[in-house]
Amino acid sequence: MTGATAAVLARGPNGSSSPNLVLLAVGYAALGVLLAVEVRRHRAGLPSTLGRTLVFGCAAGLLVLAVAVPPTESGDVWAYSWYGRVVAHYHANPYTTPPSHHPTDPWAQRVDHPYQNTNSVYGPVFTAVSGAGMLVFGHWFLTARLFFQLLAAACVAAALVVIWKRTRSPAAVAIVGLNPLVVVSVVNGGHNDAWVGLAVLAGVVLVSRERLRWAGLALAAAVLIKVAAVLPLLAVGLWVWRNKGWRAAAEMGGAAVVAGLLAYGIAGGTTAIGPLRAAQLHFSGPSVWKGPAHWLASEGLQRWVATGATAAAVALTLFLARRRIDHADPALVAGGAVLAYCLIGPYVLPWYVIWGLPAFALAWRSRLTWLALLHGAVLHLAYVPNPEVTERPPDRFILRTPLQRFQVDVFHLWLPILEVTIILAVVAYSLLLSGRRRSSSPVP
Template sequence: MVRRGVLGYVLVLVGGLVVSVLPASSAVASLPLVADLRSSTGGRMLGLAVVVVGLGLASSAWLRLVRAAGDLGVREDDRTALVHRATAAWTLPLLLAPPLFSRDGWSYAAQGVLTHLGLSPYVWTPSILDGQVVEAVDPMWLATATPYGPLPLVWGSAAAGLTTDPWLLVVAHRLLALVGLALLAWAVPRLSRWSRVDPARASALVLASPLVLAHGVGGVHNDLLMAGLAAVALVVAARHGWLVGALVVGLGVAVKLPAGVAGVGVVLVTLPAAARVSARATRATQVGAVSLLTVVCIGAVSHLGVGWVHALGVPGEVQTPLSVSTQLGRLAHLLTGADLVDAFRTAGSVLLVVVAVTVGLRSRSGDRRTALRATAAVALALVVLSPVVHHWYVLWCLPFLAAVELPARGWQALLHASWLGGLVAPLDSSLRGADAVIAVGVAVVAATALVQAVGHRRAEIRAEVRAGAQARTGDASPTSPISR
């Protein structure tokens, strides 16, 4: 199982060298075999097939890991240790990979260089740089300011003080993603115990899932670090009070704004039972003020300020197919001829605020389980109602949903979202314009998904039959949570 996953991610690394965007002057891009494959449609098709087969092997191994992690006949510590070993082993092949399934990692590298030069990426853009560090930056973002907080920029600046090689700078940012993974490894089991959910199963669903490893580690997205800090904020708030929780929320917001969703849980878990509306409003103001002050202080110390707030609308320049509000606006445009995308996006944002306020006011206070459920609900609403949604945005809600007790259908939906979110990772914007490659990719992904879905369901049925037989003989452990 672990070896199969390692082989899968090795194939992802090898195929990624062919299909990923690389700096044109980099040594890897000019290697004879790599260069030949990258320059032909057939070569790119082959590279994409290798990536999808790798992800297929990795996701197959992960589905087996989830079933093993849910075996209540084995000690929890042993099952959790298995999840950690698998996660570490599967992460290793991705450490030296280029940014996979997205070009954002190259932008992070360029922004770190700007910061090191004393030029704020909130004012200056990578377009003023030249050389290898900007060769692979997406032209769409080459002349735009960064909408991210100061923490990744400070880290990128420190890395740029050691090297100007964009590949090594990407590796440095991938280390930040591993920090996020470590934070989740610490926080998720503790959160799951609040809901009496099996910690090993929750850890397997979050840490080793194809979605997390493909996008969070392979794609080098800041969302993994942000999600780790958000999950930690809830745990430390319950243990040490709202002030510490708010500080950690501020650290998360200093990575990316959606970390603020954890503030809802911090408010609820640190209030006494049956808190009045006035007490909730006061605590929300306190948590918000401390979180904001934390971000402002980081900006002041780093001399970057809070200029990133003015660039928060930059991601909205893209109309992603996963955004519900965007697609409803486009449908309205087809029906009426009027440009209603912005109106629907605004309505979605307003609805999100209504959901957050309603959950904060109506949820039971002073109860850890309820605070976790409230955070999960608002985080899920944030993903569903956002004007822009990418696959890796599921990371915003995955740690909280995995730790909440879900009905069987909800658990299966989350499982399949984590699995498919990683399997379809290659079908991203880096393939735009390559229609033949995309067609082959879609076909291979669909076939792989069908085979794995059938295989996983058969394995579940066999597990249910074994559990039933053992129950009849009276020597079984409790029913596996997979069948719940």
């Protein structure tokens, strides 16, 4: 598992897609076998075969390698650098200054072609951190890249420590620390989604410790990086309301709302929200909504599809939260909210899975956790890029090998089918369990 993931990184940004697909598939299969063995041993009352030192050592080695190698799957780090540079160098607003406004700037030229006219869709916390980072480290491309990669690695490392302290389970640590998606897509890509995952995990832990205002601030920080993190905030708020009362929920929610209003007020208010409205019409390839949005050429109808997708994500979040609201801690409702968005949201990328993965690791034997791992693995494999593509705008796939053709089928057909299947299975299983509980409850 560790060797396969390390081999993908060692092949670098120019590694061809077919070997990378095989190596990643091996890595995911090995992780699945390892976790299955650990679950069986736990059910049998046997000690873990994994050692803490081994798991943390392998995770540390992979994180170091992920930072040392330039991003292999995504150029988002250059978009991050640009938005930070807008603040630090131009003293301008990243929500109104896309790369195309400065076509001769070498940093703007590094931003991927599809995003040359895109304003920042990230929240005020990201804007502040990226601006500070580019002020200090934005003199060279290397230091800027390392800043974002190291920040992602630090967030993952912090999450591993928290997971260990909460579970004392090497398997729980392995779910995040040895996961190819986390190492390759998140850390090597320098994605700010690692910040979101740590903030959601912190919110879950703080709720468990009765630190409700701090929990609200932690979950608000996640939303102020990526607005879709409002779903785990909503789910955890419902859990607090059910288990600790409306006063506790109001305390946590109030802290989150005040922090959000202050942050967006400082960032420019409606100006900072404007790019999110434009991004509403973006649908990722494997999304279950991509087809309907493509069939409806009218922008007005596409907005209705986007609104329906958002409503569906909220509805699935509430359903999953309601079915797990009586659990001892809110880890599953927070992770379930992220899974809901990843399954039925309009725009989903592999690294979004990290938003809920650390929280899921606290309940690593849950069926919901395993479904999230399965979906994340298939999503990652579907998005493995082909570096042989050089056209601008790039065509993601060159259909030269059967494996590449199969990847295209997964991307456009099998992944949406898998997402619908998981949704139906989760809903049906939850309703079945609910019916059994009602039928087995004593008649008064």
